[in-house]
Amino acid sequence: MEHASFGDQRNATFSLAEEDHTLANALRFTLNQDPRVIFCGYSIPHPSEARVNIRVQTTGEPAREVLKDSCQDLMLMCQHIRGTFDKAVNDFRTTNPPDNHPSQDMDSD
Amino acid sequence: MSDSDSEVMAEADGFVSALNMPDVPSAKLPPHLELRKTRVLCNVDAPHNTDTVQYSGAYASIGVDNSLRFDDFCNNFRVEVTRLSHEDMEFDMVGIDPSIANAFRRILLAELPTMAIEKVLIANNTSVVQDEVLAHRLGLIPIKVDPRLFDYLSENDTPNEKNTIVFKLHVRCEEKGQRLTVTSNELTWLPKGSEFLKTSESLTSTSKAETYTSFTCSQDSLPEFGGNPISVYPDITIDKLGFGQEIELEAHAVKGVGKTHAKWSPVATCWYRMLPEVVLTEEIEGKKAEVLKQKCPANVFEIEDLADGRKRATVARPRACTLCRECIKDGEDWEKRVSLRRVKDHFMFTIESTGALPPEVLFTEAVKVLEDKCELVISDLS
Numbered sequence: 001m002e003h004a005s006f007g008d009q010r011n012a013t014f015s016l017a018e019e020d021h022t023l024a025n026a027l028r029f030t031l032n033q034d035p036r037v038i039f040c041g042y043s044i045p046h047p048s049e050a051r052v053n054i055r056v057q058t059t060g061e062p063a064r065e066v067l068k069d070s071c072q073d074l075m076l077m078c079q080h081i082r083g084t085f086d087k088a089v090n091d092f093r094t095t096n097p098p099d100n101h102p103s104q105d106m107d108s109d
Numbered sequence: 110m111s112d113s114d115s116e117v118m119a120e121a122d123g124f125v126s127a128l129n130m131p132d133v134p135s136a137k138l139p140p141h142l143e144l145r146k147t148r149v150l151c152n153v154d155a156p157h158n159t160d161t162v163q164y165s166g167a168y169a170s171i172g173v174d175n176s177l178r179f180d181d182f183c184n185n186f187r188v189e190v191t192r193l194s195h196e197d198m199e200f201d202m203v204g205i206d207p208s209i210a211n212a213f214r215r216i217l218l219a220e221l222p223t224m225a226i227e228k229v230l231i232a233n234n235t236s237v238v239q240d241e242v243l244a245h246r247l248g249l250i251p252i253k254v255d256p257r258l259f260d261y262l263s264e265n266d267t268p269n270e271k272n273t274i275v276f277k278l279h280v281r282c283e284e285k286g287q288r289l290t291v292t293s294n295e296l297t298w299l300p301k302g303s304e305f306l307k308t309s310e311s312l313t314s315t316s317k318a319e320t321y322t323s324f325t326c327s328q329d330s331l332p333e334f335g336g337n338p339i340s341v342y343p344d345i346t347i348d349k350l351g352f353g354q355e356i357e358l359e360a361h362a363v364k365g366v367g368k369t370h371a372k373w374s375p376v377a378t379c380w381y382r383m384l385p386e387v388v389l390t391e392e393i394e395g396k397k398a399e400v401l402k403q404k405c406p407a408n409v410f411e412i413e414d415l416a417d418g419r420k421r422a423t424v425a426r427p428r429a430c431t432l433c434r435e436c437i438k439d440g441e442d443w444e445k446r447v448s449l450r451r452v453k454d455h456f457m458f459t460i461e462s463t464g465a466l467p468p469e470v471l472f473t474e475a476v477k478v479l480e481d482k483c484e485l486v487i488s489d490l491s
Contacts, residue, residue: 016486022215023482029208032163033177068490071483076179077209078480081202082473084188088200089469092190 012063014054020044024052030070030077036061138173148386151432151449161207161453197461198468201384203454209479210381210456216475217379219368222256223465224274225249226372228361230305230321235354243348247278247360248372250293251342251463256375258333262363268302268322270331274339274362275299275322282350291356293345298338300328305359322361342464375471377461384455385430388448389422398422401447404436428457 016023024042031040031054039057056063138146150157162168165176185204192199202210229244236243252274262272276296282289302324328334348356367374387409393401401422402410411425430449437444460468 014490019482020215022212022220023479023486025208026212026479027486029163029206030177033165033175035165035174035176037165064490068487071487071490073177073179074209075480075483075487077182078476078483080183080186081188081205081209082476084186085200085469085472085476088188088190089193092193096193 009062009064010060011057012055012067014056014063014067016052016054018050019052020050021052024054026074027054027067027070030073031056031067034066034070034073035059036066136173138168138171142168147453149383149451149453151434151451153434153437153444156451163206163208191457193469195462195467196464197459198472199457199459202381202456202458205454205456207453207456210458212479213472213475214379214381214458216478217376217460217471218374220366220478221375221471221474222261222364222366223373223375223463224252224254224256224259224362224364225370226252226276226360227363227365230303230359230361231357232305232359233355233357236348236350236356237354238348243356243358246347247296248370250296250345250347251465252339252362253342253464254339255333256364256465259364261365268361268363270302270324270326270328272363273302273322274328275303276341276360276362277304277358278347278360279357280350281355282352285352287352289350290346291348291350292343293341293347294343295347296341296360298340299359300330300334300338303359303361321359375463375465376468377463379458379460381456381458383451383453384457385427385432386450386452387424387427387430388450389424389446390448391446393422393446394419397446401436404439406433406435407431410436 021044024044028040028042031037036058037056038059040055042052042054044052054067056067058066137143144150145158146162149159162175165174167175169175182204187201187203189201189203190198191201226244226247229240229247231240231243234240234243238246254274259274260272262268266272275298277299278291278296280289280291280295302322303320305321307319307321329338350356365373398410398412398420402412407426407429409424409426409430410422413421413423415421432449432451434449436447437449460471462468462471466474
């Protein structure tokens with residue numbers, strides 16, 4: 001990862017290789033939700049190169065730390081989503097026992 | 110004029126004077142901004158307010174904090190499964206930003222690995238389907254095996270029992286005047302690896318004949334495949350053979366992801382749509398109610414009998430609404446009566462698996478992939 005910052009820790013552009021909208025758009029959301037961020041955005045410089053640039057400008061904290069915190073936030077959200085989803089699936093299974101599913105016989109052959 | 114007088118006047122006109130407004134800042138947005146923030150309005154001309162308000166300071170001037178508190182997210186987020194089978198599932202995901210819901214959709218389509226046929230060694234093909242077309246058709250057949258049990262085959266690796274699955278296909282049409290349909294059922298798993306011998310020079314130099322794979326043990330001796338042979342999705346037509354035509358080949362399946370080629374995508378498709386919300390802004394009664402019910406092709410509206418014999422339109426099945434906007438097309442009057450909206454943070458998510466993994470496992474794996482991406486960035490920054 002490149003970290004282009006010109007003497008000022010608050011403003012930086014991070015270049016992530018092998019990433020695309022999937023991560024960058026999600027990170028832009030978590031970054032924007034952080035009150036320490038003044039501006040953030042991302043761009044994909046060329047469509048045939050797997051690379052995305054994320055720009056972060058903060059109120060004072062080093063941009064690098066803010067981006068790290070945003071990743072941490074996103075990870076925590078993911079963990080919560082996974083837990084909630086698993087619970088919802090289990091709840092569905094207990095209220096709808098699997099023998100009600102017509103597609104079960106597909107596996108028998 | 111006293112304070113109470115002006116208050117009475119304000120209420121009478123449906124107008125709130127700036128002097129009577131509750132003290133700002135309050136923790137809540139005024140209703141018109143809340144509507145803009147949380148709903149897409151589907152009007153006749155176009156959808157409005159389609160963007161999401163992400164910036165934490167977006168409402169700072171009226172003293173409302175738009176930043177995300179993790180506790181709030183945990184309290185508001187919920188998942189409700191509406192359909193679940195071996196092949197597909199539908200669930201509602203509520204209280205999440207589209208950027209994250211879309212990340213899951215993109216990962217499901219393009220970044221979750223499966224096994225798919227990548228190399229086809231053709232010994233004989235006299236059918237009308239050309240070799241390359243046949244190989245492509247074989248590639249698209251879903252293989253019912255958990256990809257987590259396998260490694261990626263990188264360029265310098267030799268194909269072994271941990272990264273390759275070998276299938277054999279040998280069929281010939283023997284009956285005169287008959288046409289034989291070759292289906293995916295004819296693909297037989299070779300747990301011991303390739304049976305084709307490498308040609309000439311290697312035969313003379315080494316005592317043991319080399320094949321195109323180097324398995325150290327048979328795959329069916331491994332505990333995960335012991336009583337559970339690897340199969341492909343059944344009854345898919347691969348080719349048709351005329352009398353005397355023959356196919357003899359070996360297909361090698363490896364692990365890959367959907368962004369390399371769609372054959373590795375673990376889902377047939379995966380999509381979400383936002384929850385439709387249909388609001389009747391005024392009472393629609395009598396003949397108009399009948400007209401409204403007739404207009405809707407998705408049968409969203411129902412007619413309710415009131416106690417005094419009148420009939421009134423109600424919104425009975427908002428989830429069925431496809432936002433075709435038939436109900437608001439006939440003139441401005443209808444646009445005023447009916448408001449079609451979409452809830453911005455409520456996603457009806459559908460996953461159709463191809464059979465390698467059940468859909469609920471696919472989603473959990475997709476969330477893990479996003480977590481791994483974050484972890485990678487964190488470790489890069491530290």
